[in-house]
Amino acid sequence: MIFGNNLFRKSVKKAESSDMLIAEMQKIGFTHLLIRYDPFNRWVGEQFNDKEKEMLKAIFKNNLNQLFSQSGCGLFKLK
Numbered sequence: 001m002i003f004g005n006n007l008f009r010k011s012v013k014k015a016e017s018s019d020m021l022i023a024e025m026q027k028i029g030f031t032h033l034l035i036r037y038d039p040f041n042r043w044v045g046e047q048f049n050d051k052e053k054e055m056l057k058a059i060f061k062n063n064l065n066q067l068f069s070q071s072g073c074g075l076f077k078l079k
Helices: 004-013 018-028 037-047 049-063
Strands: 033-038 064-070 073-078
Touching: 004 018, 004 049, 018 049, 018 073, 033 037, 037 049, 049 064
Parallel strands: none
Antiparallel strands: 033 073, 064 073
16 A cells, blocks of 8 residues: 555656556556545646646546545546
8 A cells, every 4th residue: 555646646757658657557566546536636737747637537537447436535446
């Protein structure tokens, strides 16, 4: 279990595509993401450029399954 966002941020910055990001996350050992939506969306807006934001949208759409969502939090599993 990894708390914080530094490793995730570095993975996004390093990746050149959504496929590369998923591969990097799997290599590190990511299996799930637990996200508080409002702070996460603010953080994404502050940390990433437009290309990186589009990459994140793509992985949420194509590579993550939402397992649970309640009270502004979501649990996602990498496919």
